Amino acid sequence: MAELQLHSVGKRFGDTVALRPTSLEVEKGEFVTVLGPSGCGKSTLLRILMGITEASSGEIVLNGRRIEALPPDKRDIAMVFQSYALFPHMSVRKNLAFGLEMRKVPKDEQRRRLDHALQICNLAAYVDRMPRQLSGGQQQRVALARAIVMQPSLMLLDEPLSNLDAKLRDSLRHDLVALHRQTGSTSLYVTHDQAEAMAMSDRIVVMNGGEVVEIGTPVSLYRNPRHVFTASFLGQTNLMPVEAGNRQARLPWGDVVPLESNHRGAAVVSLRPENLALTPDAAGHGEITAVSFMGAQANYVVRIADFNLKASRSGGEALLEIGARVAVSVTGPVSLLAETPALGRAA
């Protein structure tokens, strides 16, 4: 049985729906990311899990126990906050020991867990510092350690990296993944940053407009998204209208590509920029209209059949110039997309 199970958990504020009834399972030891833009319902979901917002409907089962009616202190969930939320009047040591004291963990067990957490979070040198004497990255590591010592059934992480600068974010992201591997904690990570979600997660729950759009591994969601929202929120893509039939799709400029679905009629497909090959060809249908050289790769905009197509090539290849004519061919999988229900309603 999954460690965490949500059955039709939803939240309404009067007439506004903050979270449509959502069902979700997280296996023991799994690292699952809830990804979505602000206002997508992920914060509401998080507050419901923490126990500071009451769900309007549904059940939550954690480690075999119904928890939706329990107060936050009885839930066995530890939380890492975006703002760190360290206790400013307590030293690092006291911050870490606070939860253990509250849970009445025996003294020697407290010491053992504390030492372990200090060591794996690389904080041993700072135990007697006050939070304000630490840098942002150090503070976030303390917040992590404070959650780790609890050995909770579920770790909730609310955009823990978004207050840090880019470089620190990168290194702490690696630390987080390594820590998760060491502790094996069941983790639910909430973020709006798709790169973070891709790099860290076993699975990603994509949310939009107060509901779950799609759930899958980073690779499957990126390569074979089933919804327009997923395709465009995870990385760059080209959304193209096609005519489908006979497990094939005809692209606007006449190319025919194979499809896995046997859908017939008008549809939308997602073409990743890196799956489009550009070949210089004076008779090609495409014309380069913009070039940006990023180092490892070069990004192009190609005008073809009245569409502006994003394509990328390796930065090592010779650059194509604006105005150059190119032939465009599809080298990777093409995903047929369903409009997300949310987008469907909005239309």
Next chain:
Amino acid sequence: MIGLHRRPRLELMLLLLPGAGFLAALFGFPLLTALLGSFGLVGDDPALTLKFYARIFTSTVLLRSLATSLYYGVVPVAVTVVLAIVLALALRRHFAGRKLFNGLYKIPMAVPGIIVALLVLTLIEQGGFVDRLLLPLGLKLPKMVRDPWGIGVIAATTWKQLPFMTLVITGAFAAIPEDIRHAARTLGAGPIRAFLRIELPLALPGITAAVLLTFIGSMGSFAIPDLVGAPNPLPLSVRMVRAFAEGDMSQVFAIGMVLSAFAFAVLIGYYALTSRVGTAKGDSR
């Protein structure tokens, strides 16, 4: 060179004059006069003496007055601070009419002490409003005005101080980030332990400020103890006015100096406390 340095300094002094001069003339000068007067150096026959202070600290009556002043300072503040914390926590919750209540509770701040004293007098004096309400029930109010325990003074002072204290303490609690409270809860602290271990310590600087400032006010207040306080022993503030009526100016000055000394001590204590917090914060990076 000197001229260059002097001129801006002179200009600076001139620029400061309207503000600093105002303070010096209306605050510093009377204070100095009072200080000198308390040593017997003002009046028709100036001579340095400590007898007016000696009288306060040796006469049983005046010592009891000093104790009464401290009692009227400490007890109402203690009662008020407990009520204010409860009120501040209640105001944090959402309830019907919260907005209205939020406005209403501040009214006593605008009511002068003497009106408060009269209000307490009419309400809870024996034979007063509440007493007459209770009469048909066969109940009688205990003596709560001009009583030896100063219940009237405590009631009136608390009524007057509660809004200010609540305002400051509400601010102190509101300044604690919500996440910190939630962190304490998710770490296994129930609402009461989260309050005692996390919120109260974090709100303490604000609470301390409110306590010390109201203490100064209630210790030195005159109208309330004069009207609803016990006739004996009188607090120093009332003694001071009596001495004034008798024309014993040097004694007035000496009592005033003693009361001011307490106020200064409290303020210095407060600054010492907050500056320590300040430097502790200052060493962050």
